[in-house]
Amino acid sequence: MRYRIDGTVVDTDKATAHWDEARRWDGHNHISVATGSQWDHEDLYRSRKGRYYVVHSSQWEGRLDSAEWISREEAARWLLANDHAIPTDLAEAADAVSE
Numbered sequence: 001m002r003y004r005i006d007g008t009v010v011d012t013d014k015a016t017a018h019w020d021e022a023r024r025w026d027g028h029n030h031i032s033v034a035t036g037s038q039w040d041h042e043d044l045y046r047s048r049k050g051r052y053y054v055v056h057s058s059q060w061e062g063r064l065d066s067a068e069w070i071s072r073e074e075a076a077r078w079l080l081a082n083d084h085a086i087p088t089d090l091a092e093a094a095d096a097v098s099e
Contacts (some may be wrong), residue, residue, distance in 0.1 A: 003055065003067035010047055010067060012055065017046040022082040033082050044070075044078050050089065054078065073097050 002011045021042050022033040034042040039059045046052055052075035057065045076094040086094040
């Protein structure tokens with residue numbers, strides 16, 4: 001998919017890395033760790049130029065997918081919260097946002 005973010009076009013097919021959100025079973029539904037919702041979801045991508053962005057998607061009818069740039073610290077925080085290993089380029093950012 002292609003998204004326009006602040007005048008730049010990103011293509012998820014050209015991303016150098018992609019991470020899915022973690023989901024937890026609450027006894028009734030699978031809940032997104034990233035959004036806290038069973039209907040709204042997020043995936044993290046690293047662009048071919050090394051920038052990180054989140055794609056927001058929803059199961060709600062009429063809600064369109066969108067994408068936004070996030071900082072290296074936000075990317076590290078997202079990865080840690082969603083139980084993913086930290087890539088080497090985010091090691092310093094991960095150290096800054098975790099204890």
